[in-house]
Amino acid sequence: MYLKTLHLRQFRNYLDQQVDFSAPKTILVGANAQGKSNLLEAVELLATLRSHRVSRDRDLVQEGATTAQITAVLEREPGCIDLALRLRSSGRRTISLNQQTLGRHLDFLGTLNAVQFSCLDLELVRGSPERRRTWLDMLLVQLEPIYAHILQQYNQILRQRNALLKGLLATSASSDFPPDTPSELGFWDAQLATAGARVIRRRARVIERLAPLAHTWHQQISGSTETLEVRYLPNVGQEDDDPESVQQAFLAKLQQRAIAEQHQGITLVGPHRDEVELIINQTPARQYGSQGQQRTLVLALKLAELNLIEAIVGETPLLLLDDVLAELDPHRQNQLLSTIQDRFQTLITTTHLSSFDNGWLDSSQILTVQAGQIHS
Structure with a gap:
């Protein structure tokens, strides 16, 4: 796939700016901010x-405006596709x-x-489990x-179950719940386990495919x-692809943590507490990896992502490199x-061009960015 044009209106610091991409590699150069x-x-x-x-969408809309718009023309194998996203300060898109x-x-996603890959991605290694999830x-x-819908459904059920637990904790004068609590909690337990199993199974499958690719890149x-291992650690302790097995493990874990959940008023079991473990030479990278090792690990993960998307989608994805060469x-x-060469359309930001050799510069489109204005 190839992004031909991008048009920004009242988006961030861009009032009205169109960019026509004319090369597989585009270098955006300029000072910070x-x-x-x-x-x-x-x-x-x-x-x-x-x-x-x-x-929040209102942080994306230019100050003083109520809407922002991003439009693009994308070339894919079947032909060109026009994409448009209108953002509003009110949050409606x-x-x-x-x-x-x-x-x-979900009809828009995947187009x-x-x-x-940005410097913020180093938090993949040293950040919280939420960052990796x-x-x-x-x-x-x-x-x-469709996974966006699956995850949204799970999170909605989780919020409702948490609201029930919190309400019961606030109204209960003793450590015992009212008589009708078991049946009401049982309903939400079943809903949570069904939706959560769908999340767990998909996460397990994608890690199973991504891990060997990341291992190969890391070795190279x-x-x-060094040897890199990427492991998925589901909170329920079960990553079997059989939905019934995952649901049963989920329900069993809910029973084990029932008392703790009642005392804390929050759901302690489910994929919202999963972990993705990153291990270098049998040592957790988060705790012991040097900065160089962590950078190598994240680079290997990003290259593995490129390979996996290409293998599943059947077309090469875009690569966005945000001031990452300095890291x-x-x-x-x-x-x-x-690795990039001309295989992936790449948009790369930098404050200077010294990181690129003449071959790269000669084959790239170089654009200067200054105060929301882009010039060739």
């Missing part, structure tokens, strides 16, 4: 309908494909596939758009001196740049 990352964020929104930087407004997000979920949304980048030493820079 000029809008380079904002452009990549717009592409990320078209791919996942989410930003890894903010959670409008999405469309080929000028047709869509009622469901454009992209892998983003979010990374895994965003990959799954691109590979299987580290010169075979990599020359060896890792060369590994990344030599």
